[in-house]
Amino acid sequence: MIAETAALRLGTTVANTAAQIWLGGKRRDQERHLSLEELARVRVPGVKFSRSVKRQFEQIADAVFDRLEPFLEHEFRGLEESGRQAVIDAVCDTFAAADLSDEALLAADAQPAELIRRITRSGRAPVGLGEAEGRLYERLFTECVEYYVRIVRGLPVFEERAAAELLVRTSTLGGEVARILERLPDRSLFAPDGTDQDTAFRRRYLELVSESLDEVELFRRTSDRAAAQVRLSVAYVSLRATGDDGAWRRTARSLPRLRADMSDWETADVEGSGMRVEAALRGSSRVLLRGEAGSGKTTLLRWLAVTAARGAFTGELTDWNGLTPVFVKLREYSGRTLPAPEAMLDGVASPLTGIMPRGWVERRLDSGRALLLIDGVDELLDRERRAVRDWLRLLLSTYGDVRVVVTSRPAAAGADWLRREDFAALHLDRMTPPDLAAFVRQWHQAVRELGDELPCTVDELPQYEQSLLTSLKDRAHLQSLAGTPLLAAMLCAMHLNRGRQLPRDRMELYRSALHTLVHDRDAHRNVPSAVDSALSLGDKLILLRDLAWRLSDNNRSEISLEQAAVHVGARLRAMRHLEPMDGEAVLRQLRDRSGLLRSPAQERLDFVHRTFQEYLAAEEAAEEDRMGNLVGRAHLDLWRETVIMAAGHANARQREELIGGILDRAEEEPRHARALRLVAASCQETLPSVSEALAERLEDALSALLPPRRKTDPPSLAAVGPSLLRNLPRAGGELTERAAAQTVRTAALIGGEEALEVLEGFTGDGRHEVILELIEAWAYFEADAYADRILSRVPLGGHLVKLTHSAQRRAASRLRSLTDLSIRYPFTEFAAVGDLPPLTDLSAFRLRGEVDLRALRNHPGLKYLGLRGDNMSLRHLAVLAELPNLLYLFLDVSDTPDLDSLRMGPRLTHLSLWDVSAATDLTHFGDCSGPWRLTLTTKEVCLPKGLHVVAALPELSLTLHTIDVDAWLKSPGFTPPKVKRLSLYDCVLPADRDALDFPGVDVSIH
DSSP states (O other): OHHHHHHHHHHHHHHHHHHHHHHHSSOOGGGTTOOHHHHHHHHSSSHHHHHHHHHHHHHHHHHHHHHHHHHHHHHGGGSOHHHHHHHHHHHHHHHHHSOOSHHHHHHTTTOHHHHHHHHHHTTOOOSSOOHHHHHHHHHHHHHHHHHHHHHHHTSHHHHHHHHHHHHHHGGGHHHHHHHHHHTGGGSBTTBTTOSTTHHHHHHHHHHHHHHHSSOEEOSOOOSSSSOOEEOHHHHOOOOBEEEOSHHHHHHTTTSOOOOOOSTTTTTSOGGGSSOBHHHHHHTOSEEEEEOOTTSSHHHHHHHHHHHHHHTOOOGGGGGGTTOEEEEEEGGGGTTSOOOOGGGTTHHHHTTTGGGOOTTHHHHHHHHTOEEEEEEOGGGSOHHHHHHHHHHHHHHHHHSTTOEEEEEEOTTTSOTTTTGGGTOEEEEEOOOOHHHHHHHHHHHHHHHGGGGGGSSSOGGGHHHHHHHHHHHHHHOHHHHHHTOSHHHHHHHHHHHHHTTTOOOSSHHHHHHHHHHIIIIIHHHHTTOHHHHSOSOOHHHHHHHHHHHHHHHHHTTOSEEEHHHHHHHHHHHHHHOTTSOOOOHHHHHHHHHHHSSSEEOSSTTEEEESSHHHHHHHHHHHHHHTTOHHHHHHHTTSGGGHHHHHHHHHHSOHHHHHHHHHHHHHHHHHOGGGHHHHHHHHHHGGGTOSOOOHHHHHHHHHHHHHHOSOOSTTHHHHHHTTOGGGGGGSOSOSTTSOHHHHHHHHHHHHHHOSHHHHHHHHTTTTOOOHHHHHHHHHGGGGSOHHHHHHHTGGGSOOTTSEEEEOSHHHHHHHTTOTTOOEEEEOSOBOOGGGGGGSOOOSEEEEEEEEEEEEGGGGGGOTTOOEEEEEEEEEEEEOGGGGGGOTTOOEEEEEOTTOOOOTTOOOOTTOOEEEEESOOTTOBOGGGGGOOSSEEEEEEEEEEEOOBTHHHHTTOTTEEEEEEEEBHHHHHHSTTOOOOOOSEEEEESOBOOSOGGGGOOTTOEEEEO
């Protein structure tokens, strides 16, 4: 209803404005604000003709309404009612105030884009709109001008007036032609057919992406409907990421590297509990995103595509609004040539590719306003992956400004796989307890949309949610089990569907999930297709195992429906206890009801997640005794998970053959020895038991892998699981500093009580890298326990400790050797700083509310202090002068423009003021003397008060960021600065750089 009302108002506005062109001739000023009815009455003789004209323009208004109403229905979703009204008012007000006369229209050559530029240059843009409202205003005003121009060009009188105008222009025809030719890039190498339809196609394309990718499977079926899905935009939970290589750390050195913790796990502020992947992505325009099975790589790419399509990025990725997402699933190109730009939309937007303007994708890539999302390097063969790298290299050499995110499992693409192409490598971390708690809450919020499809009432969902949270909090092994979004989603679904019964390990989780999805749920609900089916649970699993093995055996993740039906039919004929059945019908039933199979494209079939394919293929390998086959493929990353789960499915003889064969290969093939030993060791996660002889061989294999030395070792070793902990050194005395540090990191990544016991042995190691890793490991354990057992015994002096949530802050008060502290979560209780041990280095980057600096009196030894935040106001600035040792002071003064009480301490050498504004008064700094450095930074270009005063200090080094230096030079009473050094970063500078040659001042421009 709101969209209809808005569309009707806008349609009437556009039609009335066009009517004034037709009825008014050269429009008179007094007729600008007449209604359509009044204008018709004034300009058209006779009541009948007047009513006829009115009806015709009402039809035009209706036509505009028909175009705008669905557009507004989609775009209004993310706005409050007040925001919607503000946008509509702004568009109507701009139409009323803008010059849309026939003279203006002809001056713009009746081209919508030129007319919009003229209106924009005239300063008609609205004020007071938020970011989202501003974007919608621009799109909506552009649409309305487009309709207006096309309506006017279709009026009978327009051609006559256009001809007259052309006659007037004849005397300057040569100049006009030259001007028109200058605008010919509309038809160029990248736009052979012009660009007139680009905007309309982009809108249709973004609408399709926004709808088609905004869904997520819940791994269950609850009714006769084909799938139980919810909106991804509702279910999405932000993940955490860390840099995989030094290049990333250099790129993102300004970003806080944060992690979550197990304490306060249900109430921790998730945004502050780790380096969100959104913040990490901001650090580079080219990212290789690596993550283990089920870590959320594809879900993240889909969320990026949907959010880009809606222009709904906030926070760190706000600059990505306006990008056009292009989502490429590499699995679709296994055995095929990788797509040229014009074919990149086929996987997501095939219904629209037939009407796509020629060269449209190339134009988006060339403009740098495309977001290229490439999913699943690991789902291709090794030789095909090399082709992906070559394809990317060629693509990026042609379109160098495009943003790209590529995903892969780590085993398929190392951190340096795309380093030559300037990609930064990121790794999606396992979910920590706060992440898991947030996921559980968001999952239960998302399933509310299913309504009566749920196995309980919507009102009962909060009880289920709290029950699961309690179980996870009390049972540490479940927290470890649900470390990825895939496993967490399965755990949530199982808890909801099976009366809160939860599994003990990963194999049981997969097995229980399969039984629930494939058969139990439909059978318990008496779904007819399940009740009447001649296939038992075992029969269905046999068919699914066969399909999974055939796909894996051929290194594929997709198969045609026709070929899959042939395989199912053949397997059914071999199941002699069944009556003859149609393979195609059975396959379609499995696809529609099992929750494991889906059709990613027309006439294609795959498993809903590759992990299910690997689990079932592993079970088939055990059932059909294909251990030798697995041994031969154990070094291949595509087969790693299948081999590990096959060890869990295998019987005693098969386990000996599988693990023994892998270890034999490790001894015989030095090239693959490390990979094979890692796989064999990782099998311990699923092995129920092994012989004593084989256990000794596994111990020897682990010994060859330890201790870890490279930075890439801990993640791969941690994948072995808790069984590795008993092989890790219990102290670092005999290890090099690097090996000891990487041992600490390995234990931290595994987590748990035994890992804490390992780390206790390193608390007496005073080497720098070891202490840094022990501090970093705090994020993986309960805050109080880790502080008491580990950090309280570590010499922390001179090492920066980062706090990511309130439980760590409370525990930090007991760390007597703590000297350097950085608070990285939203912090509102600055008075609590007074409870901390005496500090020499303190920084807080997310302060909120009033900040009472009197708490700093308990830290007289402070040498470095940095305070920054949102909506933060500083109180009692005079306290800073009482800190006798303060050398470096960094303050956010955006909400504290009055600095009269701020005084220089006796030893202060560096003062940096962030977010100064035109209201910030620097006058009183004229009383300061001595050699020191002042840095001023603004959010927007401005000129703070009193800049001339500080510039007159002869011993001062002054650094200005984004200051309007040109306005400063032109200000009344300006005198050349006397500072020792003047550094200018991203400032507004005078056209004549010689104006910056000040006598005796060293000026540098950056």
